[in-house]
Amino acid sequence: MRFVLASHNQKKLRELGDILGALGIEVVPLPEGAPEPEENGQTFEENACIKARAAAALTGLPAVADDSGLCVDALDGAPGIYSARYCEGTDADRNAFLLANMAGQENRTCRFVCAIACVQPDGTAFTVRGECEGQLLRECQGTGGFGYDPLFYVPAYGCTFGELPQEVKNQISHRAQALKRLAERLKPNRQE
Numbered sequence: 001m002r003f004v005l006a007s008h009n010q011k012k013l014r015e016l017g018d019i020l021g022a023l024g025i026e027v028v029p030l031p032e033g034a035p036e037p038e039e040n041g042q043t044f045e046e047n048a049c050i051k052a053r054a055a056a057a058l059t060g061l062p063a064v065a066d067d068s069g070l071c072v073d074a075l076d077g078a079p080g081i082y083s084a085r086y087c088e089g090t091d092a093d094r095n096a097f098l099l100a101n102m103a104g105q106e107n108r109t110c111r112f113v114c115a116i117a118c119v120q121p122d123g124t125a126f127t128v129r130g131e132c133e134g135q136l137l138r139e140c141q142g143t144g145g146f147g148y149d150p151l152f153y154v155p156a157y158g159c160t161f162g163e164l165p166q167e168v169k170n171q172i173s174h175r176a177q178a179l180k181r182l183a184e185r186l187k188p189n190r191q192e
Contacts (some may be wrong), residue, residue: 001186002026003118006055006065008036011146016066016179019170023183027064034058044068044081044115045127052119060121064182068114068174070148072098072136074105080113083147091147095140098151108136112152112161112174116182126185130177134161145169 003020005027007013017027037054041047044067051065069083079086079098087097102108112132119125132154140150142162150162154172161169170176 002028002061004028004030004055004059004061004063006030006051006063008034012066015166015170015175016064018166019176019179020064020183022170023179025183025186028061030055031059039067039081041067041081044113045117045129047081048115048117048127049119049125052117052125053123056119056121056123062121063119064116065119066114066116066175066178068112070098070110070136070152071113072102072110074107074109075101092140095148095151098136098148099138102136102138108138110134110136110152112148114174114178116175116178118182118185128178128181128185130174130179130181132172132174132177 003025005013005016008030013029020027037050039047039050041050047067048065052063055063055065069080071077071080086094114130115127117125117127135153135155137151137153141160142150144163144166145161150160152161157164
């Protein structure tokens with residue numbers, strides 16, 4: 001199977017491409033200069049659909065898109081769908097802003113959420129979701145991954161996503177869980 005991946009984020013392209021490739025799905029990048037649609041949905045699923053529909057319409061290929069983010073319980077689920085736009089600047093700026101907003105908070109439970117939309121050129125679509133539970137640290141640890149990975153502590157592994165080897169993260173992350181569900185849905189002989 002061949003899909004266009006609706007993202008210009010090179011780190012996300014690499015991570016999604018690695019995981020989907022291992023599932024037997026060929027991923028082609030969105031054409032250079034393709035416009036990014038406005039993500040004005042109210043849920044991860046709505047935003048993923050917006051991106052996938054735009055990519056399928058532009059390329060004529062089946063498209064997959066993800067929308068993902070960090071949901072922190074003490075912040076009523078923020079930054080959530082606004083994770084990449086939580087504040088202006090770099091990943092480090094967003095991590096510092098999140099830590100400032102968490103000052104004095106004892107409840108550090110959080111989860112990464114990923115919704116993936118699959119849209120066919122004829123407009124048929126479905127979404128799948130994956131989640132990974134963790135704890136928000138009080139300072140960054142590790143230099144791997146991207147986004148909030150250095151703050152996201154996974155108790156079962158005793159380290160952050162920023163410290164986990166990429167191949168391990170690719171097996172346990174929210175994105176990996178969603179992609180496994182996607183692959184299951186795409187199997188040709190799947191029973192409804």
